[in-house]
Amino acid sequence: AQTVTQSQPEMSVQEAETVTLSCTYDTSENNYYLFWYKQPPSRQMILVIRQEAYKQQNATENRFSVNFQKAAKSFSLKISDSQLGDTAMYFCAFMKRMEYGNKLVFGAGTILRVKS
Amino acid sequence: GAVVSQHPSWVICKSGTSVKIECRSLDFQATTMFWYRQFPKQSLMLMATSNEGSKATYEQGVEKDKFLINHASLTLSTLTVTSAHPEDSSFYICSARDQRRGAYNEQFFGPGTRLTVL
Numbered sequence: 001a002q003t004v005t006q007s008q009p010e011m012s013v014q015e016a017e018t019v020t021l022s023c024t025y026d027t028s029e030n031n032y033y034l035f036w037y038k039q040p041p042s043r044q045m046i047l048v049i050r051q052e053a054y055k056q057q058n059a060t061e062n063r064f065s066v067n068f069q070k071a072a073k074s075f076s077l078k079i080s081d082s083q084l085g086d087t088a089m090y091f092c093a094f095m096k097r098m099e100y101g102n103k104l105v106f107g108a109g110t111i112l113r114v115k116s
Numbered sequence: 117g118a119v120v121s122q123h124p125s126w127v128i129c130k131s132g133t134s135v136k137i138e139c140r141s142l143d144f145q146a147t148t149m150f151w152y153r154q155f156p157k158q159s160l161m162l163m164a165t166s167n168e169g170s171k172a173t174y175e176q177g178v179e180k181d182k183f184l185i186n187h188a189s190l191t192l193s194t195l196t197v198t199s200a201h202p203e204d205s206s207f208y209i210c211s212a213r214d215q216r217r218g219a220y221n222e223q224f225f226g227p228g229t230r231l232t233v234l
Contacts, residue, residue, distance in 0.1 A: 043207060045209065103150065
């Protein structure tokens with residue numbers, strides 16, 4: 001069974017600095033997708049970035065980038081130039097292929113606080 | 117595009133009553149929708165996968181008779197919590213898969229429903 005591990009329950013970063021959130025996963029599949037979702041205090045889940053396992057190039061979305069190490073099954077998220085609006089709970093997720101609709105397996109989450 | 121709504125956003129009910137939560141995909145058709153439950157400061161736990169026109173697939177440990185799911189159209193899925201009890205109080209989130217996006221299968225999330233059972 002696929003599992004997703006986020007080992008940092010909480011993190012803090014000063015505004016404008018860079019922070020990295022870690023995520024490891026376990027799977028026997030070769031083709032899959034990985035995601036980072038953000039859940040701010042409003043609790044609306046927002047997709048931050050996605051990575052397709054067959055792509056070697058790390059995904060980047062503006063200030064957000066990932067370090068995808070397939071062999072190590074590691075998928076960390078780097079947030080550059082942190083902003084107060086980045087304060088949220090961040091979930092790493094693995095997309096598991098199913099017959100009836102691929103389902104997401106989430107990690108436990110990391111609470112990120114950006115301080116001014 | 118790809119907006120998912122939920123109604124109601126919050127509901128308070130008495131113990132023993134049933135509560136229905138709606139999940140709608142507003143600008144796309146969703147053959148598959150998912151229902152999650154989330155406790156404070158915890159992760160999302162998948163409860164069931166809802167497929168249009170067929171029975172829902174429940175995750176292990178989720179009571180089918182307790183959490184009734186109906187996916188009657190390509191834009192609407194409902195979750196009914198039957199005979200609700202205080203331990204059912206939680207935040208319920210739905211997501212929908214946009215079938216137009218092919219193999220990528222990204223899920224779009226609704227804003228969630230906070231259920232409080234007194």
